[in-house]
Amino acid sequence: MKFAHILGVAALSFGAAFSGAAFAADINGAGASFPAPVYQAWAAAYKEKTGTGLNYQSIGSGGGQNQIVNRTVDFGASDAPMDDAKLEKNSLLQFPTVIGSVVAIVNLGEDIPLTLNGAVLAEMYQGKITKWNDPKIAALNKGAKLPDLAIVPVYRSDSSGTSFVFTSYLSSASADWKSNVGAATSVQWPAGAGAKGNEGVAGTVKNTKGALGYVEFIYAAANKLHATDLVNKAGKVVKPDVKTFMAAASAADWAHAKNFAASMVDTAGEEAWPIVSATYILLPKNPSNAAASAEAIKFFNWAYGEDGDALAEKLHYIPLPNAVVEEVKKAWASEVKADGKAVWTN
Amino acid sequence: MDATLSGNQAAQGLATVHKPTGRVSDPIFVGLLWGCGIFVLVLLGLIIAMLFEGGLPALQEFGISFLWSTTWNPVTEKFGAGVMVFGTIFSAVIAVIVALPLSFGIAFFLTEIAPGPLRRPIGVAVQLLAAVPSIIYGMWGFFVVVPLIAAYVQPPLIEWLGPIPLIGALFQGPPLGAGMLTAGLILALMILPFITAMFVEVLESVPSMLKESAYGVGATTYEVYRNVSVPYGRTAMVGAVMLGLGRALGETMAVTFVIGNATRMSASLFAPGATIASTIANEFPEASIGSLKLQALLQLGFILFVISFIVLALSRMLVRSKG
Numbered sequence: 001m002k003f004a005h006i007l008g009v010a011a012l013s014f015g016a017a018f019s020g021a022a023f024a025a026d027i028n029g030a031g032a033s034f035p036a037p038v039y040q041a042w043a044a045a046y047k048e049k050t051g052t053g054l055n056y057q058s059i060g061s062g063g064g065q066n067q068i069v070n071r072t073v074d075f076g077a078s079d080a081p082m083d084d085a086k087l088e089k090n091s092l093l094q095f096p097t098v099i100g101s102v103v104a105i106v107n108l109g110e111d112i113p114l115t116l117n118g119a120v121l122a123e124m125y126q127g128k129i130t131k132w133n134d135p136k137i138a139a140l141n142k143g144a145k146l147p148d149l150a151i152v153p154v155y156r157s158d159s160s161g162t163s164f165v166f167t168s169y170l171s172s173a174s175a176d177w178k179s180n181v182g183a184a185t186s187v188q189w190p191a192g193a194g195a196k197g198n199e200g201v202a203g204t205v206k207n208t209k210g211a212l213g214y215v216e217f218i219y220a221a222a223n224k225l226h227a228t229d230l231v232n233k234a235g236k237v238v239k240p241d242v243k244t245f246m247a248a249a250s251a252a253d254w255a256h257a258k259n260f261a262a263s264m265v266d267t268a269g270e271e272a273w274p275i276v277s278a279t280y281i282l283l284p285k286n287p288s289n290a291a292a293s294a295e296a297i298k299f300f301n302w303a304y305g306e307d308g309d310a311l312a313e314k315l316h317y318i319p320l321p322n323a324v325v326e327e328v329k330k331a332w333a334s335e336v337k338a339d340g341k342a343v344w345t346n
Numbered sequence: 347m348d349a350t351l352s353g354n355q356a357a358q359g360l361a362t363v364h365k366p367t368g369r370v371s372d373p374i375f376v377g378l379l380w381g382c383g384i385f386v387l388v389l390l391g392l393i394i395a396m397l398f399e400g401g402l403p404a405l406q407e408f409g410i411s412f413l414w415s416t417t418w419n420p421v422t423e424k425f426g427a428g429v430m431v432f433g434t435i436f437s438a439v440i441a442v443i444v445a446l447p448l449s450f451g452i453a454f455f456l457t458e459i460a461p462g463p464l465r466r467p468i469g470v471a472v473q474l475l476a477a478v479p480s481i482i483y484g485m486w487g488f489f490v491v492v493p494l495i496a497a498y499v500q501p502p503l504i505e506w507l508g509p510i511p512l513i514g515a516l517f518q519g520p521p522l523g524a525g526m527l528t529a530g531l532i533l534a535l536m537i538l539p540f541i542t543a544m545f546v547e548v549l550e551s552v553p554s555m556l557k558e559s560a561y562g563v564g565a566t567t568y569e570v571y572r573n574v575s576v577p578y579g580r581t582a583m584v585g586a587v588m589l590g591l592g593r594a595l596g597e598t599m600a601v602t603f604v605i606g607n608a609t610r611m612s613a614s615l616f617a618p619g620a621t622i623a624s625t626i627a628n629e630f631p632e633a634s635i636g637s638l639k640l641q642a643l644l645q646l647g648f649i650l651f652v653i654s655f656i657v658l659a660l661s662r663m664l665v666r667s668k669g
Binding site: 070150158182183188192193196200203210 | 419420492520607627
């Protein structure tokens with residue numbers, strides 16, 4: 001009996017040591033679905049280079065926050081930044097990885113170049129502007145032949161970071177939207193219909209004449225959907241492209257952003273695309289597994305490099321400005337500590 | 347010696363070999379069976395208790411009006427189940443209204459009319475409908491059914507029936523394709539095989555003597571169907587419909603794809619809506635632990651449980667009253 005007991009303990013500890021050794025090399029992360037494509041591309045390239053794998057589960061920003069609060073993963077990922085109090089309470093370090101942009105897509109049956117602005121978009125999503133040939137839309141598109149067609153607003157039915165960014169933009173552009181609907185990962189949409197995921201919104205807009213939607217830029221490009229131009233805060237008409245996205249990223253007020261939560265929505269830059277946002281990683285400041293946290297930091301340190309940037313740009317994401325990357329590296333070295341010792345040094 | 351003892355041993359064997367094992371194994375077996383039975387009760391009880399306990403803070407926050415309040419606003423954290431309860435029942439009822447006559451037709455065709463060689467392929471096809479995963483119905487609904495309905499079904503109906511007072515309210519709004527009606531139609535397809543299978547069973551259990559007698563006195567096929575087969579199996583059939591209804595109430599993925607997901611109340615068949623299951627599927631991933639939203643979602647789950655329970659209890663009652 002005693003012998004069997006000892007044998008059992010030995011087998012268990014051996015098994016634990018063995019499995020520990022086998023899985024120590026892999027990093028586990030979960031959260032936001034919007035950066036999932038670039039994280040997966042990074043993971044594949046990184047594995048090829050270093051042998052260290054990354055398991056990233058794209059379960060949504062809320063899920064990522066929950067999992068890192070419960071410490072069931074090495075890092076969590078979230079599109080919406082976590083608020084300062086919650087970061088403090090759970091002793092988490094928050095840093096941005098890449099920047100993405102949201103565009104408004106339309107299906108007017110024919111390819112008419114279209115310009116919109118935040119106030120008009122807000123009224124369309126509130127069901128206050130119901131026809132495409134409304135005078136307010138016509139005023140932004142002088143000379144365009146707008147069809148007499150009902151507007152069908154389409155939104156994300158699942159809660160998502162994309163909705164958070166888009167409703168933040170509408171709140172910033174329209175006081176009426178801000179007080180009646182607000183900004184969140186899901187809101188009570190006053191009009192229109194919801195479709196699941198970026199693919200769902202893209203698909204519905206593609207199928208529905210008169211539809212108006214919003215998606216991450218990559219989905220508009222991949223589905224050959226017509227993305228509108230927007231009037232930005234400086235009053236300039238901007239096209240959705242890498243140049244205007246980058247202008248928004250550099251116009252953001254990073255210097256005064258606590259926990260790197262710099263808003264890139266509706267920034268003041270002349271060239272800036274108005275609906276741009278960073279996506280974030282949440283890392284424990286007091287990791288129980290120092291080695292895993294160090295591996296995660298090494299991974300993101302590599303992702304900030306040339307190879308990572310190239311992959312991100314290929315997938316239509318915008319790399320972070322260099323100054324921000326330097327700040328993030330400082331934070332890694334000074335704030336992530338196990339037993340009082342930094343787990344990673346620059 | 348062997349020979350002389352064998353008779354005795356055999357006699358003893360019956361008494362001593364069988365009985366002792368019976369004495370030991372029987373209680374164990376019976377105990378295990380009790381365990382299995384109680385396990386289900388305990389598990390179900392725990393699930394109900396967990397849902398109720400998890401959702402209780404939402405119920406306390408909003409009071410009993412949580413059940414019918416039509417607000418679902420994550421920004422202001424005001425939640426109510428009204429839209430979802432309405433949507434759940436409305437879409438399930440549409441599903442049953444569409445599936446019921448079809449099931450009747452298919453079942454009667456299979457048992458009475460269909461020639462032998464056709465019976466099997468149709469029977470298998472119906473069973474295969476049941477085997478299609480619900481996410482496939484969702485995708486098919488989203489990519490095929492929704493555009494078709496938006497282009498060919500809704501515009502004429504809105505134009506013809508929309509202006510009529512009273513029923514007109516059912517046919518309002520822009521032709522989105524996605525909405526209550528589409529969700530109901532997809533649900534109807536999904537519950538059709540279950541209702542049909544049970545109808546077939548019921549119809550096959552009608553004694554052929556009864557039917558032959560009816561045919562013998564000159565009844566037509568329709569008359570035999572109406573006056574013999576259906577009355578004979580009526581309560582079992584009602585039970586089958588209720589079970590189909592129960593299934594439609596909880597269907598999630600397929601509905602999420604085609605219902606339009608709007609947490610607004612609307613009487614129109616074409617308006618987007620939401621069911622309890624679709625709302626949970628949509629909102630759950632972003633509901634953080636301890637948030638009022640998660641509690642409201644758990645309470646929604648509990649309400650769905652209660653609705654399903656009521657439907658199931660009704661169906662049991664109807665089936666039982668047959669005997």
